[in-house]
Amino acid sequence: MISFLHQVAFVTGAGSGIGRATALAFAGAGARVVVAEINEESGRETVGHIHQSGGDALFVACDVAEPAQINAAIQQTVDTYGRLDIAINNAGIGGRYGRFTEQTPEDFDRIMAVNVGGVFYCMQAQIRQMLLQQKGTKAEGKTAESNPMESFPVGGRIVNVASIAGVRGMPMGAPYSASKHAVIGLTKTAALEYVKQNIRINAVCPAYTNSAMVDGLISAAPAMEDRMRRMIPLGRFGQPEEIAQAILWLCADDNTFFTGQTLQLDGGLTAG
Secondary structure (H helix, E strand, O other): OOOOOOOEEEEEOOOOHHHHHHHHHHHHOOOEEEEEEOOHHHHHHHHHHHHHOOOEEEEEEOOOOOHHHHHHHHHHHHHHHOOOOEEEEOOOOOOOOOOHHHOOHHHHHHHHHHHHHHHHHHHHHHHHHHHHHHOOOOOOOOOOOOOOHHHOOOOEEEEEEOOHHHOOOOOOOHHHHHHHHHHHHHHHHHHHHOHHHOEEEEEEEEOOEOOHHHHHHHHHOOOHHHHHHHHOOOOOOEOHHHHHHHHHHHHOOOOOOOOOOEEEEOOOOOOO
């Protein structure tokens, strides 16, 4: 079993879906989890689930489209736990279902602000903290003394949640597809820039996964549901827990030769 005992994992969009499943999985593997979420009620609910299971978790309010809030969330993480080992950038929005020419400037700008800007600014803050730790500089958190830095792996691990729409076109969802292509570009570029500092950066690309986002898409176009399922050779949507387990594998301490990659979790969709 993969263990992240005493390590600190920061998960955005952790109030539901893949984000919540990932936060719970890290907590179950021993990590101290920071639940970063714009929706306070759902974020605190995730923290409650972790506490009920005997885990350690912190809620931080964070709109990833706002760099100042991201920086504050990372600072709160370090103030509380003394460090940052793992970051999962999952927060994102689906946008409006419509043809290319029907998408509005407001649709496009909002999706880019959250899905691309959120990942970009989160990675900036996360990488800066990971680099500080390598230099032996850290804020003194209330648990830092009992968990000295020397007992943790040097470097860091970041996983960005992209989408299968980031590696292929998505009719009726151009802004969303463009944003996820951009996430993959950011992932590959940052991975190359910080590989010498042992900061491994990868992306997962799920196909349709049971989540509020997919529920919203089906609500907007109910006739699409059967077609969406038939597109996937396995004949079903993914489960958030399946994506979470892949993310944990990417962050495992002994998984040291995998960086700058996109892991496609698509039930065989792109195999043909």
